[in-house]
Amino acid sequence: MSPQNTRPRVRFAPSPTGPLHIGGVRTALYNYLFARQTGGTMILRIEDTDQTRFVPGAEAYILEALKWVGIELDEGQGVGGPHEPYRQSERKAMYSQYAEQLVTAGKAYYAFDTSEQLDAMRQQLEGQGTAFQYNAITRLKLNNSLTLPQEGVTAKIAAGEPYVIRLKVPAKEEIRLNDLIRGWVHVHSSQIDDKVLMKSDGMPTYHLANVVDDHLMGITHVISGEEWLPSAPLHVLLYRYLGWESTMPRFAHLPLLLKPDGNGKLSKRDADLGGFPVFPLQWTDPETGTVARGFREEGYLSDATVNFLAFLGWNPGTEQELFSMDELIQSFSFERISKSGAKFDIQKAQWFNQQYLRQQSDEALAAYLLPALEAKGIGVTPQKAVGIARLMKDRVTFPQEMLTGTEFLFVPPAGYDPAVIPSKWTPEIALVLAAYKDELPSVENLNADTAKALLHSITERQGVKMGKVMQPLRVVLTGGTTGPDLMLSMELMGKEEVIGRLELALNRLS
């Protein structure tokens, strides 16, 4: 094998059945980190073999979501490559030959039982407290090419009777696989049922398509969620029977993302309950029009989202928590992925976001603020937007929060907080602020420092404590009692505006 061929090839293989779940994003991320770290290839394959569950727009959503979090594809749907097509529905013709190969080798068989018949059997047995399995024992009593005479089988097929191809799972065999995260996993073949490989509509099932495509595309490592662990032994069997065991990929089964409270897998319902997103991007259901919130739209920065997701089930073993994508690529390893599921804690995500937000430059945040303000019908200069970013960024978790509680920067207060005014609006304070108003025009360059210096000199001269003045001043200028640094706020409002508001207050309150 040339060195070229030994370089890892990994794939992310979602189904376009709706918006990509955030857990799927993490799976894609781990694939990507591994690919980049090893100089390998990251592939996107669309597993759309179930035509009944196809959702328009889902594939575009997947592409956009991956792009948003910064996962670059080397090959696959959307970017092309040597193994096109990358949509399984378009590869339909490739699969049946392998299923037939298995039938010829005696490792698979045709089955004519309809889903209705099987469902009925399941129901009936369930009533008796046992589960039905299509397996080494029951297959002998069912309607398939193992029980039917050869002529009957060919006749049925020739007559166009619908059939599936099932894997003939051995009755007694120990199947082992060495998972990169879990170590050796043993499963007895008697526990595996005769899985359908080819459906009656001519499409392969996930199991066949997955194994065939992974082999054909030279996949070396299958990194996927723990929900696939139970079917991994089946896939081992498939690789073996297809004669591909020597080049079978390594498996790595990731721990699941769990509900924040209670039990179970993280689901869309949790998002509605907890008021947080479980999808990377906002998604509007094409049928119902229901909108599901997205991390991006909620104000999560993609770097923060990536960092947060990477740490759900993995850690570097050091005390560093803030990792850029490049650092994650450097540090990633399968050994440091934990085995147990991780509860989804949105507060940690918010903390990451806060950290990344303040790493942003004022200019970068201003670039966000300008259009957002414009949408609100507020026009500001770029310099003022930079000022707002500087004023607010250490105080908020999400960019949009820079605009809540800062209306006062653009609009004079309609009224004053009654808890402060009039009780703290004493004649003494009124005198100080009147003097402030009168002397402000002489300040050449009003900024936080000069504004503060002038107020200081006046309070000192009049023998009033600064602390007594600040609260009334804030209320008079902003209407409220809490908010960002007042001196900086005055700088942003501008001298004329401050004077105007003081004048207005003195008139209103005297």
Added chain:
RNA sequence: GGUCCGUUCGUCUAGGGGUUAGGACGUAUCCCUUUCACGGAUGAAACACGGGUUCGAUUCCCGUACGGACUACCA
């Protein structure tokens, strides 16, 4: 029900035969401060249980309990 996988503070986790069991989020108190935040300091908070093995087990083994995944002609 069956099979498989798992179990360290509320949460994410580090650690590992002898430790004051470490960090982060959250939380509490205090400090800073013109307010609210930010920031700083300090605190509360965990090895599921029972048996082994061992001088010694939270760490290794076995059970039990609990949790999760899977159990479709869905992926």
